[in-house]
Amino acid sequence: MATSTRREKITEEVTPGPEVEDFANALDDYLLRGLAAPEKKARLLDLPRRYHENAIRRLAQIQPKVVRHAADDVDTDMDAEVDAVAVAKVDKQHPKDGLSESSDEIRQLEKEVQTWDLFRRLLPLRYSGSGPEPMRFSSPLPGSRKSIQDDVHDFLETNSVALERRAVLQWLQTTAAAGPDIDEVARELQQNADRGDIIAHGWLHTRTKIKLRKSVTAWPRLLDRQSPNEISSHVNSDGAPLVTQLDPDASMRQGRKLEPQDDYFERAIWLGCFEHLRRGSKFEDIREWCRERTEMWRAISMSAMPMSVEEWHDGPKTDADAASLALWRRMCFSLARQGGSDDFERAVYGILSGDITTVENVAKSWDDFLFANYNALLRSQIDTFMLSKCPPDVVSTLLQSLPAFDAVEFHGDDNDVQKRIIQTIGSHPQVRTEASEPNKALQASFIARELDRHLYEQGLVITAAANEFSTSRLVRKGLEEDENTIVSKYKYFDLAQHSGLRIVAHVFVLVSLLDRFERQESDSLEPQIPASWRFFQENILAAYTDYLRRAKLRELIPLYCSVFNTPRRYEALSWNVIEQSDLDVRGEQLGLIRRAGIDDSRFVESQATLFFGELDNNPKLAVNNASFRILEPGPPSSRGQRRMKNDFFGAEEDKVDPKDINMIRALEWLLMVEKSWPQVFSIGIQVYKLFLRNGRLSAARRLYRRVAFTRIMQHMTGHDDPEITLYEDVEFWTLQLQDSGLGNVKPEQAMSDARNYMELEALVKALDTLETIASPDLTNKQFWQRVGEEITTATDNMQPLLKNWLLPGIENGDHELKQLRDAYLPETILAYISALHFAGTGISRDHLLECMDLASVIAERNSDLSGTFVDAGRMKELVEALTACSKTLAIKTEEKRGATVIGGRKLRELGWSRDLWAVKK
Known part of the structure; x- marks a missing residue:
């Protein structure tokens, strides 16, 4: 795959199929509130069946020519199995359209059907819980005896190991039945038989040759009674000795x-x-198939216990007793190992006797090898059970005179037997490549009870892919030792394989939730796997939530994030929804989050x-009194103020670091939850501090x-314009906390946080207005009008800074506020004086009078401003700036622009005039 295409599949927007929402809807049904724990678990265990049926329907839609059984009804397990067989056969019955993409999609869907079929069979057995033992009923008739059929059925239902092996065999049989028709499989051999469409009447060519021999030699009796010299010339067309009789074992008996x-x-x-046995065909089908070929004896020889798919529900359909079944198995084993003229004949008896070697001799796929081993294990278990029902002398005779292959003894009877079988098959040269295919590797890990390790390694592969082009904060890297773990990535789904990601994500969801149920039932809080494994397993689901985001299915993300353990659930949800800026959509998502x-x-x-x-927080770049400058260097002149720097916020107004944008959005999200307003203040203060400390x-x-202060207050009180005087009233904050049901926040702390937030915001608003004044649009015809409006705004915004700005917080021991006051306040006031000076020369001398008013405020005995300038070593600059204003006021004789300044008349009424500031030489 080209790098650009791969990048697109991993990072760009994608178009999902309907199955994505279908899977989510099925999961959502499980997560409905109000359900009792047993009901929730039952629904969870039913999810693989629903996913299985969904995959069947999608496969049927791609292959519309499939003749489906029971119309479109896939509501029952049996219907689903029949449909799985039907839809998969079409791949052989109908030619492909030549498009590799369509063919790949069909093959992947077939594998998905198989995967969910396996999980729907095994999960209920693996997570059955510790319920009561099944009730057993005795016969209502005195002296009546249970049939061997009932005994075997009870054994399979009560032995957990046999039950699981039966489920795996049933899955393998159903999967095999989805292959091409048996007649199609045998077509080539049938054509080589040179008998046209005739499938009955046995060995036609051999019978004809025997009749011809008798006719030529005029021999009325059996040919094998001819003299050796005469019989030696009785050969087939290849020159090999030809049989003289037509009974089934003639070839083996006569050699x-x-x-x-x-x-x-x-x-x-x-x-x-062999195919019928391998596919678990009903015995009636086997019998009919043999009858059509006039070979009924073959059906009879397989009739004792063929173990068809239906037989799993009803037990073996035989009236034989335990000793007869045990003897029959040993006869089949003898035929498998010592008889038979063909590998498939030996394999047939190998299946019936539970042999491994003879069945593996004809195996072609990974499934075939697994079938050989699991069939042998289960038949060995049943044989042991049969012998337990036989008299001791019968058992002794059978064991001494007639051997049978014991797969349980061969493989061992410990908990790792499945793992060893899977490893052995996976290393077989014939199927090694198939075993490494991601779907098959997932199935194998589940059967081997190695699913936790498989999901961990799958998570490693997903993590590496997610961080291939850039560092992912959602699918995060883990410890270095985990990243260095060597895995064969070809065994796992890649991040670009969206269908595979969906499958493995839902497998993780299933086992994660079921494990959670088991811990609850056992009152155990300890995780069953290492923390690092869990981390990478969760990366699979994290990657899937990112896929949902790229597919514009954000409404599904909270559902899947609920599966994570905390705090990962909040982390994954945060990264996925943070980019959403629409308030209405945010409100909808909060509803989905609660749901x-x-x-x-x-x-x-x-x-x-x-x-x-x-x-980002770099202490080395922290703003201080010496570094924060928005005025051009040099003293002001009598004819002009010190100029402010243009665009001191930055050349591009909207250029903000994405990390900072995400933080601001997080505060917006915080504000949307009713009881979180105290955190908006407390966290918002920290954000303001960091932004200002770093000069951002x-x-x-x-x-x-x-996230304006007024907006927070409106959200908190429900009023558009609450009175500002209330903010300093502890009773006001007490009432607000009570209304919000917040007993863990002190009113004094809430009031203090609100005050600090408002005052930090006031600084930024003042600086924002000053920057607007410093960066005028000289082409605007209403230039001076705009300056006048901004000066008025700046005056309003500066008021909180001119009296006790941040001092209450500083007095409470907040050293960071002290640093910000020292760094920003002197320069901001000097810039404000410069702005008033500029407006006073260009608009009205009343702005100069405002400078004089500011000078009086600073000079007041209880003023906190003069000390700040003294501590900063900038009193000289302040005096020079105010002096420059007074000089301008002294020489300014008339108003300009016809402007009227709000507050100017009041200043004059208070006694201010330009004569007061006249400087005499």
Whole structure:
């Protein structure tokens, strides 16, 4: 795959199929609130069936020519199995359209059907819980005895190991039945038999040759009674000795051959018998297949216990007793190992006797090898059970005189037997490549009880892919030792394989939730796997939530995030929804978050904490009194003020670091939850501090515009314009906390946080206005009018800074506020004086009078401003700036622009005039 295409599949927007929402809807049904724990677990265990049926329907839609059984009804397990067989056969029955993409999609869907079929069979057995033992009923008739059929059925239902092996065999049989028709499989052998469409009447060519021999030699009796010299010339068309009789075991008994055409015919029939057993066909179907070929004896020889799919529900359909079944198995084993003229004949008896070697000799796929081993294990278990029902003398005779292969003894009877079988098959040269295919590797890990390790390694592969082009904060890297773990990535789904990601994500969801149920039932809080494994397993689901985001299915994300353990659930949810800026959509998502059972208050608080930790903070670049400058260097002149720097916030107004934008959005999310307003203040203060400390004024401006103090108050009180005087009233805050049901926040702390937030915002608003004045649009015809408006705004915004700005917080021991006051306040006041000076020369001398008023405020005995300038060593600059204003006022004789300044008349009424500031030489 080209790098650009791969990048697009991993990072760009994608178009999802309907199955994505279908899977989510099925999961959502499980997560419905109000359900009792047993009901929730039952629904969870039913999810694989629903996913299985969904995959069947999608496969049927791609292959519309499939003749489906029971119309479109896939509501029952049996219907689903039948449909799985039907839809998969079409791949062989109908030619492909030549498009590799369509063919790949069909093959992947077939594998998905198989995967969910396996999980729907095994999960209920693996997570059955510790319920009561099944009730057993005795016969109502005195002296009546249970049949061997009932005994075997009870054994399979009560032995957990046999039950699981039966489920795996049933899955393998159903999967095999989805292959091409048996007649199609045997077609080549049938054609080589040179008998046209005739499938009955046995060995036609050999029979004809025997009749011809008798006719030529005029021999009325059996040919084997001819003299040795005469019989030596009785050969087939290849020159090999030809059989003289037509009974089924003639070739093996006489050591002679059939005609080559009949040999093909014989192999075709045994191949068909093998396929029927391998696919778990009903015995009635096997019998009918043999009857059509006039080979009923073959069906009879398989009739004792063929173990068809239906037989799993009803037990073996036989009236034989335990001793007879045990003897029959040993006869089949003898035929498998010592008899038979063909590999498929030996494999048929190998299946019936539970042999491994003879069945593996004809195995072609990974499934075939697994079938050989699991069939042998289960039949060995049943045989042991049969012998337990036999008298001791019968058991002794059978064991001494007639051997049988014991797969349980061969493989061992410990808990790792499945793992060893899977490893052995996976290393077989014939199927090594198939075993490494991601779907098959997932199935194998589940059967081997190695699913936790498989999901861990799958998570490693997903993590590496997610961080291939850029560092992912959602699918995060783990410890270095985990990243260095060597895995064969070809065994796992890649991040670009969206269907595979969906499958493995839902497998993780299933086992994660079921493990949670088991821990609850056992009152155990300890995780069953290492923390690092869990971390990478969760990365699979994190990657899937990112896929949902790129697919514009954000409404599904809270559902899947609810599966994570905390705090990962809040982290994954945060990264996925943070980019959403629409308030209405945010409100809808908060509703979905609550519906998914996620605490919205903890979510928004965790989100804000998460993104605050992501902010860049370099102490070496901290702003201080010496570094923060927005005025051009040099003293002011009598004819002009010190100029402010243009665009001191930044050349591009909207250029804000994405990390800072995310933090501001997190505060917006925090504000949307009713009881989280105290955290908006407390966390917002920390954000303001960091932005200002690092000189990120554009980010601070964005914060006050998006999360303004007045907006917070409106959200808290429900009033559009609450009185400002209430903010300093402890009773007001007590009442607000009571109304919000917040008993864990002190009113004094809430009041202090609100005050600090408002005052930090006031600084940013003042600086924002000053920057606007410093960066005029000289082409605007209403230039001076705009300056006048901004000066008025600046005056309003400066008022909080001119009296006790941040001092209450500083007195409470907040040293960071002290640093910000020292760094920003002197320069901001000097810039404000410069702005008034500029407006006084260009608009009205009343602005100069405002400078004089400011000078009087600073000079007051109880003023906190003069000390700040003294501590900063900038009193000289202050005096020079005010002196320059007074000189300008002294020489300014008339108003300009016809402007009227709000507050100017009041200043004059208070006694201010330009004569007061006249400087005499």
